[in-house]
Amino acid sequence: MVTNHNNEIPEGFKMTELGLLPEEWEVLRLGRIAEVKYGKANPKDDGQIPVVGSGGVFSGTSIPLVDYPTIVIGRKGTAGKVWLFLSPCYPSDTTFYLQWKSNIDVTFLFAFMLLNPLSGEHAKTTLPSLQKPYLENMIVPLPPILEQRTIAYVLSTIQRAIEAQDKLIAAARELKKSLMRHLFTYGPVPLSEAEHVPLKETDIGPLPEHWEVVQLENLMKLRTENVLPKNVPDMRYVGLEHMDTGEMKLQRWGTTEEVRSAKSRFYQEDILYGKLRPYLDKAALAEWEGVCSTDILVFTPDRDTALPDYLSGLLHTKRFVEHAISTTSGVNHPRTSWSSIKSFAAPYPPLPEQQEIASILSTVDKKIETEQNRKASLQTLFETMLHQLMTGKVRVKELSLTENMNKIDNNNSSGAYK
Secondary structure, eight states: OOBOTTTOOBTTEEEETTEEEETTOEEEEHHHHEEEEEOBOOOSSOOSEEEEETTEEEEEESSOSBOSOEEEEEOBSSTTOEEEESSOBEEBTTEEEEEESSOOOHHHHHHHHHHSOOOSGGGOSSSOBOOHHHHHTOEEEEOOHHHHHHHHHHHHHHHHHHHHHHHHHHHHHHHHHHHHHHHHHHOSSOGGGGGGSOEEEETTEEEETTOEEEEGGGTEEEEOOEEOGGGSTTOEEEOGGGOOTTOSBOOOOEEGGGOOSOEEEEOTTOEEEEOBSGGGOOEEEOSSOEEEOTTEEEEEEOTTTOOHHHHHHHTTSHHHHHHHHHTOBOSSSOBOOHHHHTTOEEEEOOHHHHHHHHHHHHHHHHHHHHHHHHHHHHHHHHHHHHHHHHTTSSOOTTSOHHHHHHHHHHHHHHSOOO
16 A cells, blocks of 8 residues: 555545545435334234344344345434344335445445444433434445445455354254263264163163262362452452353463452362252353352362263253252242251262263364354454454455355465455
């Protein structure tokens, strides 16, 4: 890019209300491009046409209010939230939608509005409410229509890749659930050999003949050590917000500088279990020491009888989650307790089989983590490209669609897109 040293504006660019933009791009108010229309009251019938409110789709109807591609904008509540609909929809009375006055790529404009979200905070009401004039006066950049379409194609392709990753992650999680049912019933044998495993009837259902059934308190104990955060500065802190549903390992944490009151102490290979709202299924093996919320129970495994990785998986089984839910007390903040769950009847295989079960679950967890990392990389790419394309710092007008995709592939590996 060549810079004009007289006015500091790069060659081929101009200064606009949105900052530097390519010379051939227009800058217009949204009201010039589209008519801002109010959504209507919720329809009474049912159907397949999505009814969308300020928080997204919440029901269906048989007759659309809008039969052309549009952008729906939250007017009340989740004010400023935008939703793209390329097929017929029914915007409710808590939203605005756009009816086009000029030729524009709807996906391009949607991407710009994602990058520059509006809010209803300016209305100064108890409930955030986006005002129509505020939306009509939103300033948007308009490249030539071909460049709009190409930008939209590039961003849509990345978005489709993110959606594909979501499906892979969901499939891996379903596989894990199926595996857990199999492993905690038949043991670490291939699915094809399950029918050949000699089983016995127990109080908790069929189990391999050589397995036992023991109470949870025979496999682990409750750790009751407490500590003031100020006495362990810079140590990692785990709250319920750092624990992910169904995950056996910790991926996030805070520090003791963020908390003040006494917390529970835990050590490497302890198991952290969220006793608040146990239906959230939060249990994780600690791979390092730290402190945690008192809404988290800390278990120390009896290493002579049970492996920490096996126990971490056991606490995620459907039967244990249902047992924990059945023992809760409290309406607004239902909690279980160690005294309530320690008598849980647990399947107890020999240590070598515990190790095999833990290893299989770990392999699936690594697969899920890999797919999550790929999704995170694609999300970062999307955000970067969104900013670069919408400001003209990266141009696509002279590139074919195939070339655009090749540039994206190269960007994944090199971090460059030119």
